[in-house]
Amino acid sequence: MRDMTKKFLEDAFAGESMAHMKYLIFADEAEKAGFKKLANLFKAIAYAEFVHARNHFKALKKLGDNQQNIQSCIAGETFEVEEMYPVYKETAKLQGEKEAQISTHYALEAEKIHAEMYKKALNLVNEGKDYEAEKIYICSVCGYTTEEGAPEKCPVCGASKSAFVEF
Amino acid sequence: MRDMTKKFLEDAFAGESMAHMKYLIFADEAEKAGFKKLANLFKAIAYAEFVHARNHFKALKKLGDNQQNIQSCIAGETFEVEEMYPVYKETAKLQGEKEAQISTHYALEAEKIHAEMYKKALNLVNEGKDYEAEKIYICSVCGYTTEEGAPEKCPVCGASKSAFVEF
Numbered sequence: 001m002r003d004m005t006k007k008f009l010e011d012a013f014a015g016e017s018m019a020h021m022k023y024l025i026f027a028d029e030a031e032k033a034g035f036k037k038l039a040n041l042f043k044a045i046a047y048a049e050f051v052h053a054r055n056h057f058k059a060l061k062k063l064g065d066n067q068q069n070i071q072s073c074i075a076g077e078t079f080e081v082e083e084m085y086p087v088y089k090e091t092a093k094l095q096g097e098k099e100a101q102i103s104t105h106y107a108l109e110a111e112k113i114h115a116e117m118y119k120k121a122l123n124l125v126n127e128g129k130d131y132e133a134e135k136i137y138i139c140s141v142c143g144y145t146t147e148e149g150a151p152e153k154c155p156v157c158g159a160s161k162s163a164f165v166e167f
Numbered sequence: 168m169r170d171m172t173k174k175f176l177e178d179a180f181a182g183e184s185m186a187h188m189k190y191l192i193f194a195d196e197a198e199k200a201g202f203k204k205l206a207n208l209f210k211a212i213a214y215a216e217f218v219h220a221r222n223h224f225k226a227l228k229k230l231g232d233n234q235q236n237i238q239s240c241i242a243g244e245t246f247e248v249e250e251m252y253p254v255y256k257e258t259a260k261l262q263g264e265k266e267a268q269i270s271t272h273y274a275l276e277a278e279k280i281h282a283e284m285y286k287k288a289l290n291l292v293n294e295g296k297d298y299e300a301e302k303i304y305i306c307s308v309c310g311y312t313t314e315e316g317a318p319e320k321c322p323v324c325g326a327s328k329s330a331f332v333e334f
């Protein structure tokens with residue numbers, strides 16, 4: 001693929017991913033304000049942006065089989081754990097930015113767990129097996145991720161059991 | 168907010184949005200391959216990345232009320248329609264990149280509709296009213312968006328009625 005087309009498709013993938021994310025965040029806010037049909041509009045259009053992002057991703061030949069896909073997840077999570085978030089968190093601390101310190105700390109703690117879960121998934125898929133955990137629990141405040149059931153209190157942010165979402 | 172912290176939070180929002188998107192795409196592939204628990208893992212972790220992205224977005228003070236949120240959507244969609252996608256599509260054509268021509272064409276056509284829908288939503292919310300459409304239909308192939316029910320054939324990509332997702 002020609003370089004400029006590749007660059008633009010990568011930018012388009014980033015733009016679609018951020019638009020999708022923004023609309024999901026706005027849908028929650030509309031819902032809270034009692035605007036159900038507006039929330040539905042945001043969710044529907046978020047899905048359209050997912051379709052666009054997927055088309056760009058496929059055109060970039062970035063979609064592989066399950067093994068390749070998991071490897072790409074491990075690489076991303078490992079970069080975040082070893083490079084990105086430690087720098088972002090330290091910078092927020094250095095600059096006295098409290099909210100950024102918290103949001104980067106929350107992310108860093110969860111990505112460590114994600115990297116391990118994806119490594120476990122890769123070992124299973126390498127043997128032709130599906131993942132093992134039946135249920136996964138995510139803290140809706142900080143993103144803490146566990147297979148051990150929702151804890152009474154989130155070990156990362158202190159949120160209560162009711163803040164956990166079951167998958 | 169200090170500039171470097173702001174820059175890093177913006178980068179973190181982009182990174183989390185792309186990770187979220189990648190995991191949703193991979194979840195679909197795992198599902199198709201019959202790996203249900205792996206698909207569930209991808210979806211659960213995608214939600215954790217949503218939580219991280221939302222925390223960064225809030226720390227950046229980018230979350231407003233419904234009116235401000237819709238204005239931000241109109242600005243984004245208008246940029247894509249008037250600036251970004253025409254350039255990306257023309258570049259793909261110039262460079263003979265067929266798949267990129269198609270994926271940018273599909274996106275451009277849908278963003279035009281999104282911009283109009285958000286403008287309609289803003290007028291309603293300005294009067295204190297919820298959005299009007301009860302149901303919204305999205306083509307899962309190209310992202311074409313309509314409130315008029317799923318058409319027999321997608322006017323943008325030609326996909327059949329069964330390719331439409333109802334919201």
Ligand SMILES: [Fe+2]
Nearest residue numbers: 016049052274
């Ligand atoms: Fe889009």
Ligand SMILES: [Fe+2]
Nearest residue numbers: 077110111114
């Ligand atoms: Fe992660």
Ligand SMILES: [Fe+2]
Nearest residue numbers: 139142154157
């Ligand atoms: Fe938490």
Ligand SMILES: [Fe+2]
Nearest residue numbers: 107183216219
């Ligand atoms: Fe994350």
Ligand SMILES: [Fe+2]
Nearest residue numbers: 244277278281
């Ligand atoms: Fe759009």
Ligand SMILES: [Fe+2]
Nearest residue numbers: 306309321324
């Ligand atoms: Fe379509």
